[in-house]
Amino acid sequence: MTTADSSLPAWFPLKKASQHAGEFSLFFFRFLKEAVRPPFEGRVFLQQCFKVGNKSLGLVAITAFIMGLVLTLQTRPSLAGFGAESLLPGMVCVSVIREIGPVITAVICAGKISSRIGAELGSMKVTEQIDAMEVSAINPFHYLVVTRVLATTCMVPLLVIFADAISIFSSFLAYNIHGDITITRFFDMALSKLEWIDIFPSIIKSIFFGTAIGIIGCYKGFRVAGGTASVGTAANAAVVTASLVIFFIDMIVVQITDIL
Amino acid sequence: MKMEPIETVEPVVRIQGLNKTYNGQKVLNGVDLCIGKAENVVVLGKSGSGKSTLIKCMVRLSEPDEGSISIMGKDIVKINYQELNALRVKIGFLFQNGALYDSMNVHDNLAFPLRHHRKHLGKEKLNAMISEVLENVGLPEAGNKMPAELSGGMSKRIGLARTLMLKPSLMLYDEPTSGLDTATSKEINQLILDMQRKYQISSLIITHDIACAKMTADRIVMLRDGAIVAAGTYDELNKSNDEWIKSFFN
Ligand SMILES: Nc1ncnc2c1ncn2[C@@H]1O[C@H](COP(=O)(O)OP(=O)(O)O)[C@@H](O)[C@H]1O
Numbered sequence: 001m002t003t004a005d006s007s008l009p010a011w012f013p014l015k016k017a018s019q020h021a022g023e024f025s026l027f028f029f030r031f032l033k034e035a036v037r038p039p040f041e042g043r044v045f046l047q048q049c050f051k052v053g054n055k056s057l058g059l060v061a062i063t064a065f066i067m068g069l070v071l072t073l074q075t076r077p078s079l080a081g082f083g084a085e086s087l088l089p090g091m092v093c094v095s096v097i098r099e100i101g102p103v104i105t106a107v108i109c110a111g112k113i114s115s116r117i118g119a120e121l122g123s124m125k126v127t128e129q130i131d132a133m134e135v136s137a138i139n140p141f142h143y144l145v146v147t148r149v150l151a152t153t154c155m156v157p158l159l160v161i162f163a164d165a166i167s168i169f170s171s172f173l174a175y176n177i178h179g180d181i182t183i184t185r186f187f188d189m190a191l192s193k194l195e196w197i198d199i200f201p202s203i204i205k206s207i208f209f210g211t212a213i214g215i216i217g218c219y220k221g222f223r224v225a226g227g228t229a230s231v232g233t234a235a236n237a238a239v240v241t242a243s244l245v246i247f248f249i250d251m252i253v254v255q256i257t258d259i260l
Numbered sequence: 261m262k263m264e265p266i267e268t269v270e271p272v273v274r275i276q277g278l279n280k281t282y283n284g285q286k287v288l289n290g291v292d293l294c295i296g297k298a299e300n301v302v303v304l305g306k307s308g309s310g311k312s313t314l315i316k317c318m319v320r321l322s323e324p325d326e327g328s329i330s331i332m333g334k335d336i337v338k339i340n341y342q343e344l345n346a347l348r349v350k351i352g353f354l355f356q357n358g359a360l361y362d363s364m365n366v367h368d369n370l371a372f373p374l375r376h377h378r379k380h381l382g383k384e385k386l387n388a389m390i391s392e393v394l395e396n397v398g399l400p401e402a403g404n405k406m407p408a409e410l411s412g413g414m415s416k417r418i419g420l421a422r423t424l425m426l427k428p429s430l431m432l433y434d435e436p437t438s439g440l441d442t443a444t445s446k447e448i449n450q451l452i453l454d455m456q457r458k459y460q461i462s463s464l465i466i467t468h469d470i471a472c473a474k475m476t477a478d479r480i481v482m483l484r485d486g487a488i489v490a491a492g493t494y495d496e497l498n499k500s501n502d503e504w505i506k507s508f509f510n
């Protein structure tokens with residue numbers, strides 16, 4: 001501990017936070033630099049894409065289904081009170097696509113994928129596997145981090161689109177508990193309210209979410225030092241940080257779209 | 261070849277005045293060391309004396325603070341990342357616990373460095389090379405096993421096999437016999453000797469195990485608190501009157 005730390009105890013947490021932010025920025029810039037440098041590890045990238053999709057597909061589907069259902073059942077009485085039941089499909093569709101789909105999917109992926117990456121790389125670090133890669137002249141950052149972050153960046157938006165579709169479908173099922181409507185009519189009503197300004201920011205947002213999920217998992221994993229206990233801590237920290245960052249990104253993107 | 265380091269030709273490794281500090285604690289304190297062609301040098305020292313730090317500096321897993329490390333004529337502290345990697349390919353590093361990639365089976369572990377450094381190599385050639393090294397380390401049937409299914413001794417052998425895939429001219433062993441029973445230790449030591457004789461590999465063996473030093477060393481260097489305090493053959497050091505040196509040999 002340096003003297004600055006002990007003479008300024010009140011500043012210590014802030015100092016530590018800014019240190020983390022600095023280290024993380026360096027890590028992120030290194031990712032950007034290495035991502036464009038050949039060779040591209042295509043096989044590992046596809047393996048990671050498969051893992052990301054395969055591991056979270058079920059969970060995302062179930063949550064999205066329940067979200068669509070609940071949203072429809074709960075807003076129906078209020079809308080019916082105004083005699084505006086016909087607005088329901090459009091309203092559900094807009095809220096799912098703009099907000100609920102991306103955020104819920106991303107938070108689930110943070111829990112499922114960030115923690116997995118953090119634990120995986122963390123245990124590779126403590127068992128010297130990352131050092132072994134380094135000394136056999138294989139760049140571990142390129143091989144491990146770039147492939148994982150690119151995989152989450154590509155897969156999270158796809159999972160979001162999948163979740164949106166499931167939510168709207170489950171909304172249709174919920175609507176049909178009381179009403180009687182064909183699926184084509186329902187989707188007609190739902191999508192008629194949708195505009196580019198609803199879809200575009202949501203896709204951009206999902207891409208950012210994907211990058212955040214991957215890079216935070218990798219960062220926490222690579223920072224592991226010491227024994228196996230720190231692997232658990234890293235996985236945990238990855239989930240917490242990734243979830244928080246997702247809400248921050250969401251807030252910023254919403255502010256920007258608001259201005260536009 | 262057996263007794264003294266070769267002075268006439270440039271040694272494979274020449275370390276001069278190596279210093280390294282961690283958080284104000286001096287871990288290496290002016291280490292000088294030479295390793296000749298096909299020579300086995302053992303660094304003997306207690307736990308925490310800076311042995312691992314020494315070999316980590318040699319492949320730049322750890323940045324030295326001061327001093328020069330010349331390996332095969334290149335100062336590894338000064339060269340850039342590309343040159344460093346070109347040199348690393350010629351250096352084998354056996355980690356204390358093997359450091360096998362636990363998501364891949366033994367076959368893929370061995371193929372991994374070659375897939376990156378010998379891209380043009382055909383599948384048949386690759387499989388033949390893998391069979392050869394597995395044969396060399398005495399585990400010809402282990403190809404399909406996962407690292408989690410291997411015992412400590414087997415992991416070290418496979419770790420050794422993996423470093424041999426790139427045909428290194430210098431091997432660095434971090435405690436090759438620690439945590440193994442006497443019989444298995446002997447087998448590993450024999451393997452180290454075989455590799456030296458068969459491929460003319462120079463080796464640096466880090467250990468606190470005197471039996472390992474006795475069996476493998478052409479020359480022993482003793483490290484205490486990051487400084488070299490004695491050097492010589494096993495027999496020379498065994499005759500020493502110094503209490504601290506004696507404590508190892510009894
Ligand atoms: N990455 C590190 N950060 C801080 N201290 C370290 C680090 N690596 C080693 N040390 C310290 O350096 C000393 C020597 O460690 P090491 O080289 O691993 O010893 P040995 O391998 O001989 O047991 C120990 O006191 C250890 O605490």
Ligand SMILES: [Mg+2]
Nearest residue numbers: 311312313435
């Ligand atoms: Mg050690």
